[in-house]
Amino acid sequence: MHTRLTLTQGDITQQTVDAVVNAANSSLLGGGGVDGAIHRRGGPEILAECRALRASRYGRGLPTGQAVATTAGRLPARWVIHTVGPVHSATEDRSDLLASCYAQALRTAAELGARTVAFPAISTGVYRWPIADAARTAVATVRATVATTPEAFDEIRFVVFDDRSHAAYQTALAEH
Structure with missing residues (x-):
């Protein structure tokens, strides 16, 4: 079986997939950008599960580069996989942490049995990661x-x- 890698421009909260990846912050309690949109559209069930995770395994928050799953609430998906991207730094190479977000989210998706996964452009919003990189x-x-x-x-x-x-991802998909 060959996995298809596809690209679409639109709203990640409207993707009908098994798992939507959330570019979360370490608190897991919602925020701006993709994180806020997923929590708003998905409803209180996502926040309730995130609060339970904070009360148990992730008392100090989800570490950067790691991933954890919750229900997708009202989203047209089964699960949300939350991952915390690194803040871009001009003086420190954090690309291994960014790569870990994708690898750990896919590991989590595979454990859940998710066959279709939608990713946002992790760390490219308020965390200022250059889009082409x-x-x-x-x-x-x-x-x-x-x-x-x-x-x-x-x-x-x-x-x-x-x-x-969209142009940056088109270029990246064509490069390999």
Whole structure:
């Protein structure tokens, strides 16, 4: 089986997939950007499960580069996989943490049995990761991860919001 990597421009909260990946903050309690949109559209069930995670395994929050799943609430998906992207730094290479977000989210998706997964452009909003570099890291990591378990997924979808991001992901998908 070959996993399809696809690209779409639109709203990640409207993707009909098994799992939507949330570019969360470490608190898991909602925020701005993709995180806020997922919590608003998904409803209180997501926040309730996030609060339970904070009360148990993640008392100090979800570490950067890790991933954890909750219900998708009212989203047209079964699960939300929350991952905390790194803040971009001009003086420190944090690309391994960004790559870990994609790899750990896919590991979590495989454990859940999710066959279709939608990713946002992690860390490219308020965390200021340059979109071209973020797209290359995302595509390379997803390709490397699915190559180890090609039968695990049917489709990995990159969902971007604007034209600039769409162009960056198109370029990254064409490069490999």
